[in-house]
Amino acid sequence: MAQEPARNLLGLGAISLADFEGSADQAVRPFVLGRLSLGGYGSLRLAGLGAQWNVMGPKSPWAFGPVLSMRPARDDGVEDAVVRRLRKVDATGEAGGFVEYGFGDTLTKGDRLSVGLEARGGKGTQITWGLQYQGARTGAFQYGVDLRATYADDRYMDTTFSVDADNSLRSGLPVYKASGGLKSTGIGLTASVDLARQWTLVGRLGVSRLAGDAGDSPIVRLRGDATSTALGLALGHRF
Numbered sequence: 001m002a003q004e005p006a007r008n009l010l011g012l013g014a015i016s017l018a019d020f021e022g023s024a025d026q027a028v029r030p031f032v033l034g035r036l037s038l039g040g041y042g043s044l045r046l047a048g049l050g051a052q053w054n055v056m057g058p059k060s061p062w063a064f065g066p067v068l069s070m071r072p073a074r075d076d077g078v079e080d081a082v083v084r085r086l087r088k089v090d091a092t093g094e095a096g097g098f099v100e101y102g103f104g105d106t107l108t109k110g111d112r113l114s115v116g117l118e119a120r121g122g123k124g125t126q127i128t129w130g131l132q133y134q135g136a137r138t139g140a141f142q143y144g145v146d147l148r149a150t151y152a153d154d155r156y157m158d159t160t161f162s163v164d165a166d167n168s169l170r171s172g173l174p175v176y177k178a179s180g181g182l183k184s185t186g187i188g189l190t191a192s193v194d195l196a197r198q199w200t201l202v203g204r205l206g207v208s209r210l211a212g213d214a215g216d217s218p219i220v221r222l223r224g225d226a227t228s229t230a231l232g233l234a235l236g237h238r239f
Helices: 154-161 165-171 212-216
Strands: 009-018 026-037 043-047 050-054 062-071 092-104 112-121 125-134 141-152 181-194 199-210 227-238
Touching (some): 009 199, 141 154, 154 181, 181 212, 199 212
Antiparallel strands (some): 009 026, 009 227, 043 050, 112 125
16 A cells, blocks of 8 residues: 555465466465565565566655566476476566655545556566555454556567477477457456464465467467466565
8 A cells, every 4th residue: 555554574384376376277386475664765565576666755646656566487397387387587677757646535544546557577567556445444453455457568468478380399289470459348346364472474366367369379378277366475574
């Protein structure tokens, strides 16, 4: 959320995600989350393989700053035997920026609604629009709901979802050319329960669906699934 609590939080757990983008198989990966105060330099927000540096103070309705993230590889480690025959897509570091604006006390006192935009580039560019609602804390429990839609450019879509003549010979999949456009939409639910004064348990459930040329790719249509789920659990420590 754009306006952040003063206390630091650092959590670690595991999350089950699609084996690769568009896969019908799941893979378990580390689930990292955090919110770390940097004093007069804003705060650092961690989620999965990404980090946002919010340069604004905790009382500002605005949040913006740089973003760093890592896109996992699609290589010999994927479960699907046909997709393994495709040329490897290396893990890629991505960098960009984000901006958010938050509204307090929208439905009930203590809740928060924020809208934001994030752009990341690295072997292609993705732009994600997001809407987040965080409910007011009720005793030890708190929840949040988020909606998102992601656009990807030609380079990203071609790298991830196209099948050229060489990859067609390797895999037997038909030749396919993916172009830029709306890549995916998704919804997520995050909930936390305080176990003690300094410890909290955080759960995450997300569902996303590939759209446009991404969903029509034979990698997805013939060997995978356009709809994917994420289910994660982490133990967080406040300090």
